[in-house]
Amino acid sequence: MELGELIRYARGDEPADLLIRDARVVDVLSGEIVETNVAVVRSRIVGLGDYEARETIDLEGAYLAPGLIDAHVHIESSLVTPSEFARAVVPRGTTTVVTDPHEIANVLGLDGIRFMFESAKDGPLSMFVMASSCVPATAMETNGAMLRSYDLASFKTDPWVLGLAEVMNFPGVVQGDGEVLDKLREFEGLVLDGHCPGLTGKELMAYAAAGIGSDHECTTVEEAREKLRLGMTIFIREATNARNLKDLLPLVTPRNQHRICFCTDDRQPADLLDHGHIDYMIRTAIAEGIDPLTALRMATWNPADYFRLHDRGAVTPGRRADLIAFADLEAPAPHLVWRGGRLVARDGEMVVPRPDRRPYPLRSTINVAWDRVDLAIPAAGASLRVIGVVPDQLVTESLVAEPTVVDGLAVADPERDLLKLAVIERHRASGAVGLGFVRGFGLERGALASSVAHDHHNLVVVGADDGSMLTAARHAASLGGGMVVAEGDEILAALALPLAGLMSERRVAGVREDLDRTLAAAHRLGTPLHDPFMAMSFLGLEVIPSLKLTDQGLVDVDRFEIVPLWAG
């Protein structure tokens, strides 16, 4: 809005567009509740107090807070497009997200990021982007694209780009890798997000000294406290497969709470629809004893301040009218959500139509040399390296186990909780296949396959036998990507994800139903994991400790190198 106009409305010379009356405004700056009215003109708050307006809504004493902000999310993990993701989270009170589109960027490069921007346009959610810093995550994988500092430079002038996304290649930073440093230099002066699970001491010192300002990978209070002291802002994460919220809440003190934000990182549709988004984290934090004003501040002002989004994060004149109303301060559940002064959701439902836009074309992305895919593992030693799944965490254990050998081949042995894991390269038809074993996955029979496998997004397959594994993997490929449960030659359930092999083009409710059916089929095969597909999708992420599998082989993340399957 033009400045002179804004001032006139603030003075009250002309009626506002909207007056939100009888509100208990959550003042996240002063940490107070203020009983007042809020006047809105177009996208802006123009004043607090008594104003004339063309339209009035009476909150009858309900609370009014700034719209919620997710400090770090990969929208692709919702399995739907940004425009559908918006329709899942906006009714929950989220009006701004800071995203790293590195899932699709690993598949389709700049075209993929372009797709995310396109899908977010005209929608009810402010989607900011951090330029994906690690495409590919490391050289120990094959992915679909490579973004170098040259490629990222052009993003800097985009008003929706805030900085450089999570620098997951923390060994690269610590070791002064030229390519990584070029990206940091390119984005000097902007926000640099971090990702450094378990990094400590001098190595963490080097990472922080490089100017990296945040971390969302902390799993303990001690880890977070060390990072806070070095000047890093802590994003407490509650992802579907990485639930750190309750563990980290004891970190929060009145003195450091201004340095802590909330983020969801990766959250699948059922979690979003059933439990919520940032609102869920706020309610959980309050239930765990965090003061409500502090919890709300960590989801509003703190991320706005960290990301230098000076136009939002508080209910003050001149700022964007991104607002949520809720009845219970002890368990905020927004029943009204405004974005830029427009009422966009009521009682958990969107009240604005989907933008009428032509779908943005994406090319097919599954390209596998099936004739070169062989899952057999010849027995070649007395002990195997085995990935140990840790429920609800992205970290894995690095185990060693005796192989079960049949006909000279090391095979899956469900009775010993030893399943076979394969990562089949699917971008370049290279024929590369990484093979290994996993413990803690718990399948009794059959196999799961998925084209979602952070961050390279090759086909990841877990199974009790090679036949089921190939059935599942081939079907996932035939869908253009997706999640499949198979047993023998039979497909038990599937969710198609034809957009880059990561997302559905469908609505979130339908995707959720298919995912539920697929998960149910997986659970019938015996896995006890809450979301085995989400768990599986992180078994290939070689930047999170300890042992992971890519199409290039087993990666010892602590040593940051490929290691043989056979330990002895």
Add this chain to the structure above:
Amino acid sequence: MELGELIRYARGDEPADLLIRDARVVDVLSGEIVETNVAVVRSRIVGLGDYEARETIDLEGAYLAPGLIDAHVHIESSLVTPSEFARAVVPRGTTTVVTDPHEIANVLGLDGIRFMFESAKDGPLSMFVMASSCVPATAMETNGAMLRSYDLASFKTDPWVLGLAEVMNFPGVVQGDGEVLDKLREFEGLVLDGHCPGLTGKELMAYAAAGIGSDHECTTVEEAREKLRLGMTIFIREATNARNLKDLLPLVTPRNQHRICFCTDDRQPADLLDHGHIDYMIRTAIAEGIDPLTALRMATWNPADYFRLHDRGAVTPGRRADLIAFADLEAPAPHLVWRGGRLVARDGEMVVPRPDRRPYPLRSTINVAWDRVDLAIPAAGASLRVIGVVPDQLVTESLVAEPTVVDGLAVADPERDLLKLAVIERHRASGAVGLGFVRGFGLERGALASSVAHDHHNLVVVGADDGSMLTAARHAASLGGGMVVAEGDEILAALALPLAGLMSERRVAGVREDLDRTLAAAHRLGTPLHDPFMAMSFLGLEVIPSLKLTDQGLVDVDRFEIVPLWAG
């Protein structure tokens, strides 16, 4: 420092330049004290912990905190140049100041600002500049220059310029004045500092809606709280003539303390040398019951965050090694000060030489049409408007009194505490003279004159008789500007301020001695005011309520218009 190099030092691969050992580091981010060592290479902190270094200093358990930041100061009020000001405040722990050079800008325009930049170069203090927004302050005065939005635009690209300085013309903002709005538009997206004493309600709403982010003019907790709620950061001020610190400290709560900074605005040399600068505010705040970590944070991280100075404000790797060491957390008095890794002060004394630089030329600025100056006030009514001085405050009262009439002229009457006040235009030889009366100044005889008169800096004269007033004013002019005490034809004491009529070219200790002598002479004439020159210098500032005098006449600040001397 180059990024790769910084990382190598942070890793500890090579010895640092300096290790500050056995420090209790004040972590203003987490609100904790951390016992550790701090490694420094060139201007940067590279790490905390055990490091090798070429030079070591053992703090023996003393506290180590970030260098202090003054959020808003007019260096001209110290009566010395920026390079000398630095030598007064750096030993006190101040390593960064955010200045508004609008005193000299009102006299010499862009040349004046240029002089301030020049004087600060190579010095031991980071001097950031906010572009002076109100030159002249209003149209109700005559000053020496005019800076329009066009003139200020060029500052935006200077790395030492952070935004737009205190927008004192708050009526102009509220009324949507085109010239004022042009400046706000020009600096949109940068930091916009405010100045709005007593502004409240819808008018304050309009001011905040315009994006103005701070205020340093609050005198009560209620006023500050209203501004905090509207999103403004509060700078608590302790100037020589505007002492708001103790009144405002009750504002500070654990929830809002991140929105509050310290500033000194205008502080004369004796106050700086005897009591201190921001360090004095910290000690006073702690003595008044503010937690030391909070007090230190308000003087370090908070202003760094507000002004988006992302390279300082905390003791963390990668940030500037602007550091202070002190023994007593309950009364921080820095005994060591580093700026950019260099030890610049020890035990209250500078340990680095003055920069060897050629003086920057400034032209003479006193230009008065003496033949048109007449201080006589013909009696023309039954009651006069009289400015009532409020000790230690910039605000004045608007009083009404009967005149004392002698020979048809309204004259000063010290027995009734009614002194004559004159503002003589000194930039353009226009002959303009504003005349009025003041109560509460307390001179029994003689007169004071000064070329320091915010912000137009005309010659301001207070006296018990016209003869003494003219003696004092003419002598001030003959010095090229300065502060003078006279009685009859005799000069009792004087301080020369030939740089723009605002500053001495001499060292701060000598200036302070002359000022002491001049103040003593003034006190001998009967004034009870702590610093009558500082008080006098604000009697002409027509943007602070209630009644002020410029060369154009009496200004009713609340009505924001010139009013007649005669009230009836």
